[in-house]
Amino acid sequence: MSAAPENQFHSDLYGGRLTIDVDAISRNWRVLREKLGGKSECAAAIKADAYGTGQKEVGRALFAAGCRTFFVAVPTEAIALRQVLPEAVIYALNGLLPGTSGPYLEHNIRPVLGSLAELEDWIALCKSSGRSLDAAVHVDTGIHRLGLSPEEFSQTLGDAGMMGPFVPSLLMSHLACGSTPSHAMNRRQLDLFREVTAPHAHLRRSLANSAGVLMGEDYHFDLVRPGISLYGGQAIDDDPNPMTPVAKVEARIMIVRDVPEGDTIGYGAMHTAKRPLRNAVVAAGYADGMLRRAGSTDERPGGFAMISGHRAPILGRISMDMITLDVTDIPEHLLERGTYVEMLGPNVAAADLAAYAETIDYEYLTSLGRRFERVYGPLT
Incomplete structure (x- = not known):
């Protein structure tokens, strides 16, 4: 067991100690991947400094374990992660703020486009470059945070002239009530996500967070994005927690x-x-x-x-x-x-x-x- 590089002082000078087992995080990721039966890719959400456990250390460990796709929240997190994972696919969930496309392209970061304005900006960038630039498109299926409305999503993605060369690398949405699997909202979101993405089923799709992984194959689609379960947290409120503390x-x-x-x-x-x-x-x-x-x-x-x-x-x-x-x-x-x-x-x-x-x-x-x-x- 060794101290992380950022420790500046002798151990006795600290009032406490935070021990993090990155091997346990990797084991949790493997447990979740096994639930997919080889039918979906298991990515990893390592936003907020990998839920407080250290983004760079966790990113390296998960990549070594076989994870190739990572989700963070903001572009600064993505750029920092790119420095240690030059070959990984990295998505920034909070999307595209005005004037930020340059750093996304420079560091090969994929924005998750969560509004019509963001999508229009990215399409314009693709048209000016004459090629499709990798990005995800988020459709809101009921949580009412980020995401195009189903109507905006269907109208825009169904208009070849408007889309130009842009082909999304991922279509995604996010569950509002995954921690309570019996909640009717889960099935409503699943059905709506299937409906609006059906014309684009040739593209990769993603709906499941940690809870979605544990809720079964219906929610898995092509890629899952576990977060809290990787870090030993409780994804489903009333079930025994199958994950290892980290x-x-x-x-x-x-x-x-x-x-x-x-x-x-x-x-x-x-x-x-x-x-x-x-x-x-x-x-x-x-x-x-x-x-x-x-x-x-x-x-x-x-x-x-x-x-x-x-x-x-x-x-x-x-x-x-x-x-x-x-x-x-x-x-x-x-x-x-x-x-x-x-x-x-x-x-x-x-x-x-x-x-x-x-x-x-x-x-x-x-x-x-x-x-x-x-x-x-x-x-x-």
């Missing part, structure tokens, strides 16, 4: 102290000790991605950490730089100053913490460890 956040104990019964803990005096307590204060907070909403109050429990197999509930509000844990029932020899405490990882799932914070595991993963030592290797 990240572990550990924070160091700064102090262990006694709290008398009836005293309050943390900002706002939100949590009152119902008995004499011992608490441990660890060097992590919302500035490190430990979301404030996962704190506890007298009315509701908060999240938890794990210390050598023992559960340590969060007490009171999560501060910017520290969290207080209830260690009353944990053996004292496990609570030495400087000891690492698992805040998220194999024993503290991001989805579980997210439930306490009234959010989703995506938010945890993409926010993690800006001040932690970053280490690449196994989570053991």
Whole structure:
């Protein structure tokens, strides 16, 4: 296990440690690819710095595993990824802002064209160059974010004179309710996507995110774009998560102290000790991605950490730089100053913490460890 190049200081100077297992990410990708039965290509969404795990490191590992197509959000992410993956196909999901076609062409980046104006600009560029330039076209099937309306999509792609030499490299849409497979919206989107793309079925098509991969062959088409599942996250809300954890956040104990019964803990005096307590204060907070909403109050429990197999509930509000844990029932020899405490990882799932914070595991993963030592290797 070795420290990543960006670590500037000795390990003891960090308040916490973020360990990332890129081999586990590659294994998760292979698990998803196997579900396709060789009928579809398995791409990878590595936007937001590969969901907080390191875009360059993850990109290299996935390419070595066999992944050849990658999706990021913005062109700056795409250009950075191109520096380490010169042969990969790279799509930028957020499309084509005015005046940005030059960098797309210079770095061989494919925009996902998500509006009629973007499509018209790209067609004009293709006509001026006299050739088709690779880009995807996004049709909105009901999520009402990016994407041409079905009417715009059908009218434009069906007009050979308007399209000129441009032939899309991919037709795509995005599921709104994939995390709930029984939701009627999924079938409506699937049916609409089939309908509007049927005249262009000779082109490659893509609908499935992580949830779509797990929902079965109907959603796979020619290419799937898993994201959260690659990083061990929960793609489908009520099913067991088949993916392997890939990240572990550990924070160091700064102090262990006694709290008398009836005293309050943390900002706002939100949590009152119902008995004499011992608490441990660890060097992590919302500035490190430990979301404030996962704190506890007298009315509701908060999240938890794990210390050598023992559960340590969060007490009171999560501060910017520290969290207080209830260690009353944990053996004292496990609570030495400087000891690492698992805040998220194999024993503290991001989805579980997210439930306490009234959010989703995506938010945890993409926010993690800006001040932690970053280490690449196994989570053991």
